[in-house]
Amino acid sequence: xxxxxxxxxxxxxxEGNPLTVKCTYSVSGNPYLFWYVQYPNRGLQFLLKYxxxxxxxxxxxxxxxxxxxxxxxxxxxxPSALVSDSALYFCAVSxxxxxxxxxxxxxxxxxxx
Amino acid sequence: EPEVTQTPSHQVTQMGQEVIxxxxxxxxxxxxxxxxxxxGQKVEFLVSFYNNEISEKSEIFDDQFSVxxxxxxxxxxxxxxxxxEDSAMYFCATQGLAGSxxxxxxxxxxxxxx
Numbered sequence: 001x002x003x004x005x006x007x008x009x010x011x012x013x014x015e016g017n018p019l020t021v022k023c024t025y026s027v028s029g030n031p032y033l034f035w036y037v038q039y040p041n042r043g044l045q046f047l048l049k050y051x052x053x054x055x056x057x058x059x060x061x062x063x064x065x066x067x068x069x070x071x072x073x074x075x076x077x078x079p080s081a082l083v084s085d086s087a088l089y090f091c092a093v094s095x096x097x098x099x100x101x102x103x104x105x106x107x108x109x110x111x112x113x
Numbered sequence: 114e115p116e117v118t119q120t121p122s123h124q125v126t127q128m129g130q131e132v133i134x135x136x137x138x139x140x141x142x143x144x145x146x147x148x149x150x151x152x153g154q155k156v157e158f159l160v161s162f163y164n165n166e167i168s169e170k171s172e173i174f175d176d177q178f179s180v181x182x183x184x185x186x187x188x189x190x191x192x193x194x195x196x197x198e199d200s201a202m203y204f205c206a207t208q209g210l211a212g213s214x215x216x217x218x219x220x221x222x223x224x225x226x227x
Contacts, residue, residue, distance in 0.1 A: 034215060043117075043204060044156070044218040090156060099144060099208065100169055101216060103156040 002027040004091050006104035014112055019081040021107045023074045023091030033074040034092040034101065035065055044090065050074060061085070081111045115139045117219035119205050125225045129194050134222045136188040136205030144208040145188045146216060147180065149173070149201040156204065162188065195226045 003026045013019050025031055032051055036044040048059025055067045065076045074091060088108050092101040118137045126132050138145055147159040161168040162180055170178075179191045188207075192199055202223050206216040 036218070043119075043220040044206075046215045046217065049215055092156075098169075099161055100146065100158040100171075101148075101156075101206075102158065105155045 002031070002093050002095055002098075002102045004093050004102055004104035006089075006091055006107045008107050009105070010108045010110065012110045012112065013081050015083050016080050019076075019078040019085065019109065019111070021076040021089050021091075021109060023076065023104060024072050025074060025091070025093040026072065027093050027095050030096045032094045032096060033065075033067060034094075035059065035063070035074075035076050036090045036092060036103075038088040038090065038106075040087075047076070047089075081109075083111050083113050085109060086111045115217075117205055117207055117217050119203075119219035119222050121222060122220065123223045123225070125227065126195055128197055128226055132192050132195055132224060134190045134192075134203050134205075134224070136190075136207075136219055137186060138188055138205070138207035139209070139217055142207040142209050142217075144168075144210075144216075145180075145182070146206040146208070147190045148204045148206060148218075150204065150221075151198075151201040159190075159203075192224075195224075197226050200224055200226045 005024045034049045035047040050057050050067045058064045063078050088106045090106050091104040120135045145162040148156050150156045158171050160170040160174045177193045182188050202221045204221045205219040208216045
């Protein structure tokens with residue numbers, strides 16, 4: 001069975017500073033990895049995914065994530081955070097050939113002006 | 114940009130009543146999912162649906178739950194006899210191709226069981 005851990009419930013950064021949201025995963029075989037963002041009273045919005053290829057993937061709104069197979073991590077990063085990035089971020093994993101997503105508990109990001 | 118829509122946005126029901134949550138998938142998507150998120154908890158997989166049948170279901174998806182695509186467009190989740198613990202946000206998600214493609218989520222239906 002696959003699982004995802006997001007070790008930080010909350011991340012607080014100042015606007016303009018780098019933002020990192022951590023994610024580690026456990027899965028049998030190769031993973032598909034995803035980041036989603038949830039704004040208040042909204043659904044989950046897709047940010048980026050890792051399927052294969054380059055370990056650094058770029059996504060929406062200036063976000064990127066680095067796949068590290070040896071550390072089984074897929075941390076989300078943004079070089080310069082905006083106040084509008086304040087939201088709940090979910091990491092998710094599915095094994096290759098399995099379609100259901102397993103989500104982490106989520107990390108609340110607060111970017112202060 | 115195409116999007117997944119869900120109705121109603123909020124449903125309040127009495128314990129023991131039946132509810133039907135509706136989802137309109139993105140056109141041409143082939144894979145459909147229901148997830149739920151109990152307040153303050155993680156998003157949990159309920160069921161996947163492909164080619165007019167259930168592909169996989171979780172332990173949460175017991176006999177009280179059912180899904181169908183009655184008219185080839187809407188994708189519904191029915192809870193036959195709701196329990197207090199069914200109160201949650203229910204998300205529909207759809208996917209164009211298997212596995213490697215992202216799932217697109219609807220805005221969710223907040224179900225409150227009294």
